[in-house]
Amino acid sequence: MLEAIPNNVNLSDDPKLQRALLRWQPQFKEWWLDMGPDGFQKDEIYLRTAVSVEPGGWAHWDTVKLPDYRFGIFLAGPRKLEEIYFGDNIGRKLWTQVPGEFRKELRRLIVTQGDTEPASVEQQRQLGKTAPSLIDLRALFQVNAEEARHLWAMVYLLHSHFGSDGRAEAEELLQRRSGHPDHPRILQAFNKPIRDWLAFFCFTTFTDRDGKFQLASLAESSFDPLARTTNFMLTEEAFHMATGEKGVGRVIERTAQLMRAGTDPAAVGAIPLGVIQKYINEWSSATFDLFGAEDSSNAATFFAAGLKGRFQEGSDKRYADHVALEGAYEAEVYEGGHWTRKEIPKRRAMNAYLLDAYEDECRRVVGKWNKVLERYDIGETLTLPSLRFNRKVGIYSDQPYDAHGQPITRAALDAEIERLLPNPDDYALVERCMVPVYAPGKVANWIAPPDKGVGGKPADFAYVRFH
Amino acid sequence: MTSAILAQPAAGQSGAVIETQTHPGQYRHWKLRCEGPVAHLIMDVREDAGLHPGYELRLNSYDLGVDIELADAVTRLRFEHPEVSVVVLTSGKDNVFCAGANIFMLRQASHPFKVNFCKYTNETRLAMEEATRESGQYYLAALNGVCSGGGYELALACQEIHLIDDRSSAVSLPEAPYLGVLPGTGGLTRVVDKRHVRRDLADVFATLAEGVKGQRAKEWKLVDAVHPKSQWSAAIARRAQELVKPGRPQRGIALEPLDKRREADRIDYSHVTLSVDRAARTARLELRGPHTAAPLPAEPAQAGSRWYPLALFRELDDALVELRLNFETIGVLTLHAQGDLDKVLAVDELLARHRHDWFVREVLLLMRRTLKRLDLTARSVFALVEPGSCFGGFLCEPALAADRIYMIDDPHQPTALALSPLNNGSFPMGNGLARLAQRFLDDPARVAALQLDTRPRFSPQEALAAGLVTAAPDSLDWDDELRIAVEERASLSPDALTGMEANLRFAGPETMETKIFGRLSAWQNWIFQRPNATGERGALSLYGEPASPEFDPRRT
Incomplete structure (x- = not known):
């Protein structure tokens, strides 16, 4: 049963891993059937499977059924360096085993990251029923399968390095369920369903991008197996973000086309630009919270121990100082009626640094979307809300701010909120747009067609064959 | 951040290794004179022979070196001189019995050394009391001069205290008024718990720096008898003769020097090896099983000090003292027993069968004291039951003293752990409970259910089900x-672990013994850390200096 698992971790010679997987794999299969995409189990889907870490090995294209998808276990190749390069342990050899001293921190990082992977599959399991095209339906299943594979990657770490406790944790990753009243997923953002495709594209743009930044910071880890595992996951994560970014771009394009033609998008089953902006506000601000408090002692511990670096910590161009004991992160917060400068010691501000890098990238994405709008010359732009907007976590959560980051009273914000975040009418409107289009080469009316196909196939290829 | 401390050489103060073994021919501070049933243990401390430089042992004040000799004498009296039934503890100096622990030594000692010094001296005091109670060697303190602080604590450890009445010699516990610390060797506890001195008188006594003399000392029950100087020697001799008990064994055995070889990071004994990894802050303590389980001679004592269980536990005891004194930074001790379980159980059977013989009884008592020493060792102890291990009966007891027991569950290399009747009462802890009984404090029936008479053996799964082991990982998981x-244990705060382990190890009733160690660990060590004692202006720091102490007046 284990022979079919693509891997580069020497599974056939690792009795410890074999034993763990023999028990876990059947449970995973059960979960994938129960909690993976609802329906479509008999259909043939053109999917990419990672079969090796060689160039191109991450993308072996084939037609498979979802239950037969081959989930693999891969580590990126060895890193060029052998020594720890940030935190308190600089200069020591990278750890190939879990240091007992940091067992609890590593376990927490891996379990928290691992929990988000199956969670997103659960959140997205109904979306196939309203896919706007076959190429989008394929993309959804690709994202789902790869997120599930990312669960395997984290489980591999638990199985290989955390003994019986790791095996128990790996099982609990399958037992928690998104939105379950008794055993929900760990992070709150992963407990609400993604009910429409605009939400899916926003999720893959913004929330998967948080995943990218978290994985990137773990890819700096001094615990080498974690760094190499997450490094490989980043390749796939990039595709997920592209799915979202292009998806939202196509929605914007369709809306712009209609506006340019003088048609009210809402009147023809498409999505008004204002609703798109509200979705951007909702998903970006919810994702800001996923980075955790700007001032965090956990983040300081992770950095000091060398378990989690900043974004591209290894690049000396980005950071001259890899110890980060001196200096502070500065932020402007509005407190007691005036702006004050808040200084957070660098190490405690690691979440804030990561969030800033994330925000930069999100701004570039929104910039690309505005290029689409420019092409249609309709005099409208989209914006990324301020980091201070709609925060439930961190230094901006005590005082309400508007989307520009200006302080506002709670009452004023409540009055504005309908304009800033999707309301029930907006959701209903988007939901009305969600009609499935399963004919090859056709797309729903609310979204522009993709500019090209994937996997060497044309845009009108039958990416999903129904049975 | 800890590297500076880890780089320091072993041991308390000067960096020199403390030698833990001695014998009467090497004593510098004591004379042991045996005259038939009466032994005289005479304290005559050499001023210039302190363990470390920087202080002089004036007025029969003592340091650890003095106490190591005392502990040796107390043990030797039991094995080498079983004919002795009265031990007269006195001083070889005029007008002074003992001035207590040397203050200048204490002042310059590191905190861990102070704690281990106090702990060791308490263990010696308790061994004296145990000798009186269990071995019929009655300790009589003959205070022929001033007796203060630790000196009086030494007297308190004796069964009977006689004080010379020369109008100047007093007994006192002046630690609080002079030094801002406590009489940490069970002084206060024994005054009220053992001698039953009325609490208000004890309160006056413990704050009266000059102490209490003569008849008043007797009235307050601080001493049992006072004698004028002119009649002193005769009175003590007469009382000693009154206390002599007939029917004692007449021939002891020589406690031969331990077979002990020291290298930088290990000590090898004939049946024990202690090896340390200073960087990892771990130590491995390996106990090896017996080569044979030959029957004892008709006169068991003829087996001598090389008899396996005696040799093993003397070595274990020494290894524990070494660990405490010479390997301060080691945090985790893994305990291993390698050998033939059948032979261990055969020896166990010999111990049980001959337990009423005086020699075997002394061996069992020495085991008991050693195991208590293990209970009181402030290191995390994990016992590992591995292939080829022989934790059984008396040799299972060290594992039962451990904080955790891990047992490998490997069908290809079966391991077993065994118990015997000795595990249920022959080695009580300081709180009076057998370790098994304490393990199952919730349900005493569980001990009975183990059917110890059958010397039961437990496979890993059986041991797990019986609650004998903490975890039974299989061979795939074991190493990780x-x-x-x-590693995780070694990374935790050493102080938090010391406190945590002491809290968890001694469930059940309180005894004078547990009170002494509990109060030493909590109160005395708290006071030792406080500025009022050891701060720049603290009383201990300024003792003997021209400046007066300044106290932080806030009471907690």
């Missing part, structure tokens, strides 16, 4: 689980 458990 153990490595992580040990």
Whole structure:
């Protein structure tokens, strides 16, 4: 049963891993059937499977059924360096085993990251029923399968390095369920369903991008197996973000086309630009919270121990100082009626640094979307809300701010909120747009067609064959 | 951040290794004179023979070196001189019995050394009391001069205290008024718990720096008898003769020097090896099983000090003292027993069968004291039951003293752990409970259910089900689980672990013994850390200096 698992971790010679997987794999299969995409189990889907870490090995294209998808276990190749390069342990050899001293921190990082992977599959399991095209339906299943594979990657770490406790944790990753009243997923953002495709594209743009930044910071880890595992996951994560970014771009394009033609998008089953902006506000601000408090002692511990670096910590161009004991992160917060400068010691501000890098990238994405709008010359732009907007976590959560980051009273914000975040009418409107289009080469009316196909196939290829 | 401390050489103060073994021919501070049933243990401390430089042992004040000799004498009296039934403890100096622990030594000692010094001296005091109670060697303190602080604590450890009445010699516990610390060798506890001195008188006594003399000392029950100087020697001799008990064994055995070889990071004994990894802050203590389980001679004592269980536990005891004194930074001790379980159980059977013989009884008592020493060792102890291990009966007891027991569950290399009747009462802890009974404090029936009479053996799964082991990882998990458990343990705060382990190890009733160690660990060590004692202006720091102490007046 284990022979079919693509891997580069020497599974056939690792009795410890074999034993763990023999028990876990059947449970995973059960979960994938129960909690993976609802329906479509008999259909043939053109999917990419990672079969090796060689160039191109991450993308072996084939037609498979979802239950037969081959989930693999891969580590990126060895890193060029052998020594720890940030935190308190600089200069020591990278750890190939879990240091007992940091067992609890590593376990927490891996379990928290691992929990988000199956969670997103659960959140997205109904979306196939309203896919706007076959190429989008394929993309959804690709994202789902790869997120599930990312669960395997984290489980591999638990199985290989955390003994019986790791095996128990790996099982609990399958037992928690998104939105379950008794055993929900760990992070709150992963407990609400993604009910429409605009939400899916926003999720893959913004929330998967948080995943990218978290994985990137773990890819700096001094615990080498974690760094190499997450490094490989980043390749796939990039595709997920592209799915979202292009998806939202196509929605914007369709809306712009209609506006340019003088048609009210809402009147023809498409999505008004204002609703798109509200979705951007909702998903970006919810994702800001996923980075955790700007001032965090956990983040300081992770950095000091060398378990989690900043974004591209290894690049000396980005950071001259890899110890980060001196200096502070500065932020402007509005407190007691005036702006004050808040200084957070660098190490405690690691979440804030990561969030800033994330925000930069999100701004570039929104910039690309505005290029689409420019092409249609309709005099409208989209914006990324301020980091201070709609925060439930961190230094901006005590005082309400508007989307520009200006302080506002709670009452004023409540009055504005309908304009800033999707309301029930907006959701209903988007939901009305969600009609499935399963004919090859056709797309729903609310979204522009993709500019090209994937996997060497044309845009009108039958990416999903129904049975 | 800890590297500076880890780089320091072993041991308390000067960096020199403390030698833990001695014998009467080497004593510098004591004379042991045996005259038939009466032994005289005479304290005559050499001023210039302190363990470390920087202080002089004036007025029969003592340091650890003095107490190591005392502990040796107390043990030797039991094995080498079983004919002795009265031990007269007195001083070889005029007008002074003992001025207590040397203050200048204490002042310059590191905190861990102070704690281990106090702990060791308490263990010696308790061994004296145990000798009186269990071995019929009655300790009589003959205070022929001033007796203060630790000197009086030494007297309190004797069964009977006689004080010379020369109008100047007093007994006193002046630690609080002079030094801002406590009489840490069970002084206060024994005054009220053992001698039953009325609490208000004890309160006056413990704050009266000059102490209490003559008849008043007797009235307050601080001493049992006072004698004028002119009649002193005769009175003590007469009382000693009154206390002599007939029917004692007449021939003891020589406690031969331990077979002990020291290298930088290990000590090898004939049946024990202690090896340390200073960087990892771990130590491995390996106990080896017997080569044979030959029957004892008709006169068991003829087996001598090389008899396996005696040799093993003397070595274990020494290894524990070494660990405490010479390897301060080691945090986690893994305990291993390698050998033939059948032979261990055969020896166990010999111990049980001959337990009423005086020699075997002394061996069992020495085991008991050693195991208590293990209970009181402030290191995390994990016992590892591995292939080829022989934790059984008396040799299972060290594992039962451990904080955790890990047992490998490997069908290809079966391991077993065994118990015997000795595990249920022959080695009580300081709180009076057998370790098994304490393990199952919730349900005493569980001990009975183990059917110890059958010397039962337990497979890993049986041991797990019986609650004897903490975890039974299989061979695939073993290395990782153990490595992580040990590394993680070693990374925790040494102070928090010391406190945590002491809290968890001594469930059940309180005894004078547990009170002494509990109060030493909590109160005395708290006071030792406080500025009022050891701060720049603290009383201990300024003792004997021209400046007066300044106290932080806030009471907690």
